[in-house]
Amino acid sequence: MNVEIFDSTLRDGAQAEGISFLVGDKIKIAKALDELGVDFIEAGNPGSNKKDLEFFKQVSKIKFNHSKLVAFGSTRRCNILAEADCNLKALLEAETEYVCIFGKSWDFHVETIIGTTKEENLNMISDSISFLKAKGKKVFYDAEHFFDGYKNNKEYALETLKAAEAAGAEALVLCDTNGGTFPDEMAEIIEEIKKVIKAPLGIHAHNDSGMAVACSVLAVMAGCKHVQGTFLGYGERCGNANLAAIIANLELKKNIKCLPDGNLVKLTPIAKEIAEISNFKLEANLPYVGSSAFAHKAGMHIDGVYKSSKSFEHVSPDLVGNERKFLISEVAGKSTVLAKINKVYPDVKKDDPRISLIIETIKNLEFGGYQFDGADASFELIVHKAFGNFKPFFEVKNFKTIGEGPSHSDEFSASAIINVIVEDTEEVTGANGNGPVDALNRALRKAIGKFYPILNKVSLADYKVRILDGKEAATAAKTRVIIESTDGKRSWSTVGVSKDIIEASFKALIDSIEYILYKENK
Numbered sequence: 258m259n260v261e262i263f264d265s266t267l268r269d270g271a272q273a274e275g276i277s278f279l280v281g282d283k284i285k286i287a288k289a290l291d292e293l294g295v296d297f298i299e300a301g302n303p304g305s306n307k308k309d310l311e312f313f314k315q316v317s318k319i320k321f322n323h324s325k326l327v328a329f330g331s332t333r334r335c336n337i338l339a340e341a342d343c344n345l346k347a348l349l350e351a352e353t354e355y356v357c358i359f360g361k362s363w364d365f366h367v368e369t370i371i372g373t374t375k376e377e378n379l380n381m382i383s384d385s386i387s388f389l390k391a392k393g394k395k396v397f398y399d400a401e402h403f404f405d406g407y408k409n410n411k412e413y414a415l416e417t418l419k420a421a422e423a424a425g426a427e428a429l430v431l432c433d434t435n436g437g438t439f440p441d442e443m444a445e446i447i448e449e450i451k452k453v454i455k456a457p458l459g460i461h462a463h464n465d466s467g468m469a470v471a472c473s474v475l476a477v478m479a480g481c482k483h484v485q486g487t488f489l490g491y492g493e494r495c496g497n498a499n500l501a502a503i504i505a506n507l508e509l510k511k512n513i514k515c516l517p518d519g520n521l522v523k524l525t526p527i528a529k530e531i532a533e534i535s536n537f538k539l540e541a542n543l544p545y546v547g548s549s550a551f552a553h554k555a556g557m558h559i560d561g562v563y564k565s566s567k568s569f570e571h572v573s574p575d576l577v578g579n580e581r582k583f584l585i586s587e588v589a590g591k592s593t594v595l596a597k598i599n600k601v602y603p604d605v606k607k608d609d610p611r612i613s614l615i616i617e618t619i620k621n622l623e624f625g626g627y628q629f630d631g632a633d634a635s636f637e638l639i640v641h642k643a644f645g646n647f648k649p650f651f652e653v654k655n656f657k658t659i660g661e662g663p664s665h666s667d668e669f670s671a672s673a674i675i676n677v678i679v680e681d682t683e684e685v686t687g688a689n690g691n692g693p694v695d696a697l698n699r700a701l702r703k704a705i706g707k708f709y710p711i712l713n714k715v716s717l718a719d720y721k722v723r724i725l726d727g728k729e730a731a732t733a734a735k736t737r738v739i740i741e742s743t744d745g746k747r748s749w750s751t752v753g754v755s756k757d758i759i760e761a762s763f764k765a766l767i768d769s770i771e772y773i774l775y776k777e778n779k
Contacts, residue, residue, distance in 0.1 A: 258512075258513045259482075259513070260481070260483065260484055260513055260514070261296045261459075261482060261483040261484065262295040262504060262515050262516070263297040263299060263327070263397070263459070263483060263484065263485040263486075264290050264299065264485075264486070264487065264500055265485055265487050265497065266290070266298075266488045266489070266531065267287065267299065267301055268299045269299070269491075269492050269497050270487035270488075270489075270492055270497065270535075271301070271491075272493040273491040273493060273496065275536075275537070280312045280315060282534050283300065283301070283312050283316075284312070284315060284316055285530075286531055286534055287300060287319075287324070287326070288319070288321075289527050290488065291321040291322055291323055291324040292322075292523065292527065293520060293527045294323045294516040294523075295324055295488075295500070296323070297325050297326075297355060297397075298324045298325070299329050299357055300316065300326050300327060300328065300329075301329065302328075302329045303328055303348065303351045304343060304344035304345075304348065310350070310351075313326075313350075313351040313353070317352055325353075325355050326353045327356060327357050328348050328351035328355075328356045328357070329356070330344045330347065330348045330356065330358050331358055331359055331360070332358055332381040332382055333381050333385045333388075334381075335373040335377050335381060336373070336377065339384045345389065348389065348394070349389075349392055349394075353394075354394070354395060355394070355395045355396075355397065355427075356389055356394050357397040357399060357430075358385055358386070358396065358397075359398075359399035359400075359401045360378070360385070360399070360417065360421070361378050361401055361402070361406075361417070362400040362406035362407070362413075362414045363401075363402040363403075363405050363406030363414070364409065364410045365405075365409060366401070366402055366406070378417070379416060382417055382421050383421070383424045385424075386398060386421055386424035390425045395427050396424075396425070396426050397427055397428050397459070397483075398421040398428070398429050399430045399461060399485075400418060400429060401432050401434050402434045402435065403433070404431065404438040404446060405435055405437070407446055415450070418450070418454050421456075426456060427457070428457040428458065428482070428483045429456050429458055430458075430459035430460065430461050430483060431446075431447065431461065431476070432462075433460075433462045433463055433469075433472060434461075434463060435463065436463030436465025436466055436495065437466055438462075438472065439472075440468055440472045443460075443462075443472050443475060443476055443479075444478065447479040447481065448479055448480070451479075451480050457483060458480060458482065459481055459482070459483030460476035460477070460483070460498075461486070462476070462486070462498040463494070463495070463496070464492070464495045464499075465494055469490070469496070469497060469499065470498055470499055470506070472498070473498045473503050474503060474506050474511075477507060477513065478511070484500070485498070486499060486503060488500045488501055488531055489501060489531060489532060489537075489539070489540075489546075490502075490543075491535065499544075501524055501528055501544075501545060502544045502545060503515075504521070504524065505521070505545040505572075505577055508521055509572050521578075522575070522576065522578040524545060524578050524579075525545070525579040526578050529546075545572075546577065546578075549582075550574070551579055552581075552582040552583075552584055552630075553583055553584065553593075554583075554584040554593075554630060562596075583596040584629075584630035591607055591612055591616065594616050594619070595612060597640075598615070601637060601640055602640070602644065615639060615643050618639055618643070619639070625735075625754060626725045626737050627752055627754050628737060631750055632739055632750045632752035632765075632768075633750060634750055634768060634769065635750075635751045635752045635768045638771060638775070641775065646779075647771075650679070650770075650774045651677050651704075651708075652679075653677055654676040654677065655675075656673060656674065656676070656700070656763065658672070658673045658693035658697060658759055659672050659673070659693075660692075660693055670690075670692060671689070671691070671693045672690070672696050673687060673688055673693060673699070674687040674700065675697065675704055677701065677704040677705060679705045679708050684704040686703045687700055693759050694720075694762040694766070698766055701770070705770075709777075711777050712770065712773075712774075715742055715744050715770070715773055716744075717740060717741070717769075718742060718748060719740070719741035720738070720762075722737070722738055722758065723737045723738075734756070735754060735755070735756050738754075738762045738764075740752075740762070740766060740769050742769040742773070749773070751765045751766075751772060752765055752768070753767075
């Protein structure tokens with residue numbers, strides 16, 4: 258069994274708070290979705306804004322390998338001819354083979370929101386689809402607010418579907434626009450619809466009740482052959498159905514094909530790419546594609562997974578292009594630490610005495626406020642040191658920062674002086690920066706950069722600060738800093754702890770630099 262996957266990240270997803278796609282962003286995401294192999298990409302509403310019109314002009318020059326682009330709009334306005342409707346004209350100007358239009362299924366919306374009659378609404382649906390079909394378009398019909406409409410006036414909701422079916426829509430997409438329908442209720446309604454509607458059915462669920470994925474999966478099981486959503490669940494209010502989870506669930510749990518053969522392993526890499534383009538951090542706890550989806554922390558869990566992954570994992574992470582993570586903490590046992598060590602030193606056995614030394618080091622550091630489940634690079638450095646394989650690349654003798662206070666005219670607000678020994682040479686350098694941590698970063702790079710050119714490619718990607726001791730005044734409490742760094746190809750995280758936020762930051766910074774230098778020079 259196959260289902261069509263219809264991705265609306267570039268249209269419905271663009272309505273999410275915090276998202277504002279540029280034309281170039283939309284083109285990049287469309288290419289990523291095509292690489293994944295979704296069937297349809299709803300790329301925007303050309304009748305609503307100039308940006309989407311410009312997108313359709315530019316994207317028409319691009320050849321897609323699998324996906325079909327879809328332009329989105331609404332039925333004609335009430336009491337005018339279809340050929341006179343500006344929105345329908347814009348759909349034709351987009352020059353896509355497929356279009357998707359929405360119409361009203363809930364009589365409350367028909368009479369109260371758009372202020373017309375139920376009969377005119379049926380004409381609007383029929384006329385719009387017929388007009389677009391006559392122009393050579395293939396039309397998907399989104400029955401907006403269908404489930405609310407069905408529960409309020411079953412007969413009229415079905416009449417709207419019959420009008421779209423008679424006009425020749427490719428699929429009738431049942432929309433849970435307010436996101437309030439329960440999965441079992443939805444499945445029952447779809448079973449009833451199938452008795453009177455013969456056209457292919459689709460599902461378009463919103464996540465306002467937290468059940469959009471479940472609703473979509475059950476809709477497919479009830480007979481829907483077409484699934485709409487956004488790839489990472491982006492959308493208005495609580496978002497749309499998360500297609501990444503739906504695709505994985507259907508393919509892995511129900512043996513229902515959603516993507517071309519072999520493409521499921523692209524799920525996580527594409528998720529990371531789309532999140533990055535959208536300027537959203539990929540949520541760690543997203544099913545299948547999140548960084549925590551296969552992360553284990555409790556010692557008993559890790560011991561179980563180490564013996565057999567199915568003991569605490571419902572699927573193998575490699576099936577969706579993700580990876581298993583064993584998190585290091587004060588509750589970690591030997592199996593946990595060994596699993597992490599084996600990623601670096603595969604031949605180390607459980608009875609190696611150095612494992613106990615590493616466990617004791619970790620527990621002592623975590624008692625002092627360190628946390629390594631988000632700082633793998635700092636943990637790896639501890640392992641290399643315990644195994645006697647790490648030689649420091651430089652030694653910081655001392656440093657000093659000077660804050661100049663807020664500046665309205667100068668580029669920099671702080672300066673730093675640092676004394677470093679590197680390759681038996683003493684370097685004393687200074688630098689200005691946007692705050693003391695940036696100044697220290699610049700000064701350290703200035704001191705050792707000529708010895709290690711790789712640092713020219715390294716930049717800070719993220720910086721997190723956590724106050725640890727609530728019993729003391731915040732300005733005197735112990736502080737944990739986690740720094741994420743990147744060289745453009747890989748990312749790594751390091752941690753530092755101190756009652757001085759600058760010293761905590763500097764510890765994390767030094768770990769970050771030592772980690773990449775070790776990787777490049779081992």
